Amino acid sequence: xxxxxxxxxxxxxxxxxxxxxxxxxxxxxxxxxxxxxxxxxxxxxxxxxxxxxxxxxxxxxxxxxxxxxxxxxxxxxxxxxxxxxxxxxxxxxxxxxxxxxxxxxxxxxxxxxxxxxxxxxxxxxxxxxxxxxxxxxxxxxxxxxxxxxxxxxxxxxxxxxxxxxxxxxxxxxxxxxxxxxxxxxxxxxxxxxxxxxxxxxxxxxxxxxxxxxxxxxxxxxxxxxxxxxxxxxxxxxxxxxxxxxxxxxxxxxxxxxxxxxxxxxxxxxxxxxxxxxx
Numbered sequence: 001x002x003x004x005x006x007x008x009x010x011x012x013x014x015x016x017x018x019x020x021x022x023x024x025x026x027x028x029x030x031x032x033x034x035x036x037x038x039x040x041x042x043x044x045x046x047x048x049x050x051x052x053x054x055x056x057x058x059x060x061x062x063x064x065x066x067x068x069x070x071x072x073x074x075x076x077x078x079x080x081x082x083x084x085x086x087x088x089x090x091x092x093x094x095x096x097x098x099x100x101x102x103x104x105x106x107x108x109x110x111x112x113x114x115x116x117x118x119x120x121x122x123x124x125x126x127x128x129x130x131x132x133x134x135x136x137x138x139x140x141x142x143x144x145x146x147x148x149x150x151x152x153x154x155x156x157x158x159x160x161x162x163x164x165x166x167x168x169x170x171x172x173x174x175x176x177x178x179x180x181x182x183x184x185x186x187x188x189x190x191x192x193x194x195x196x197x198x199x200x201x202x203x204x205x206x207x208x209x210x211x212x213x214x215x216x217x218x219x220x221x222x223x224x225x226x227x228x229x230x231x232x233x234x235x236x237x238x239x240x241x242x243x244x245x246x247x248x249x250x251x252x253x254x255x256x257x258x259x260x261x262x263x264x265x266x267x268x269x270x271x272x273x274x275x276x277x278x
Contacts, residue, residue: 001102002062005087007045010079011219012069014044018076019123020168022047024152025068027174031156033061036176038099041106042123043113045215048106050093052179062088096183103129103180104193114255118194125171129180130187139163139170217266220258224266227251237267245269246277253278 004012013019022042026049030037035053049065051058066083073079093099110121119126128134141163142148148158151167162173171177184190215223228234231251232244240248249269252258258266260274 001089001091001093002049002051002058003089003091004046004066004083007082010073010082011044011216012047012073012083013042013123014077018072020166021072022069023123023171024167024169025065027162027169028152028154028156029061029065029068030174031158032064033057035061036179037174038176038180039103039106039125040175041109041121043109043115044219048109050099050102050106052176055092059085059090099180100184100190100193103184104190104196107194125175125177128171128175128177129184129190134172134177137170137172139165215256215258217262220252220256220262220266223256224248224252246273249274249277 013022019042026037026040029035033053034057035051037049038052039048039050041048049062051061053061063085066085066088070080070083073082091102093102107118107121107124107126110116110124111118115121118124127137131137141160142151142158145155145157149155151164152158152169159173163170224237225235227248228236228240232240232248234240237245237248245267246269249263249267252263252266253260260271260278263269263278264271264274
């Protein structure tokens with residue numbers, strides 16, 4: 001299990017095409033290295049990758065993925081020095097129970113960040129597990145080496161049965177969902193684990209650390225404005241009274257795991273006041 005550092009100042013994936021590039025990178029890498037992807041999640045400022053294989057092969061694959069994504073950031077946004085392997089969290093999945101926990105944790109990641117449901121987040125492969133209709137999910141077959149090279153930016157030979165939708169390789173082509181299903185046993189077991197609200201603490205304990213979700217000030221400011229519009233019916237936090245401003249502070253702390261210093265900066269609330277209400 002590989003988890004990159006949560007980038008505090010830089011988003012790795014900004015636009016849908018960045019996420020598509022990330023998914024395709026994971027897929028193409030399985031053709032270059034002797035590994036199998038069991039699950040993954042791409043978030044805007046970090047990624048999780050659950051890979052099966054010899055440690056040396058998995059590490060080489062992970063380093064290659066980071067290098068390709070780093071080249072994307074450099075080419076598209078002029079950003080360098082991000083995505084270093086030595087800052088990643090690497091965990092050995094020891095048994096079937098830990099595998100189930102990790103898969104469920106990855107699929108819940110977007111929900112934990114209050115971005116989307118585990119069942120509909122676009123940049124994780126939920127749809128491939130225990131899906132009796134998976135074979136009916138069709139995309140467009142790659143037409144040949146030239147088409148694949150132009151679309152994916154790779155000279156790798158793409159398997160003839162791989163499919164894509166608008167340039168994104170389908171998860172069913174490269175995620176080894178059958179291996180996960182065999183170990184987990186049933187969809188009911190997986191879905192029950194997805195419902196567990198204490199799952200984050202279980203995973204944090206197994207990793208020996210308490211993972212904190214990190215958003216930059218600009219990203220958190222977007223969430224502030226969304227809460228203002230959708231829940232408090234104002235255009236900005238400057239229009240809020242003291243009561244609603246403290247309500248906003250609690251929302252940022254508990255919904256988005258924002259630290260007190262960041263809340264103080266964004267909302268202009270005295271740190272001592274925050275200590276008394278959070």
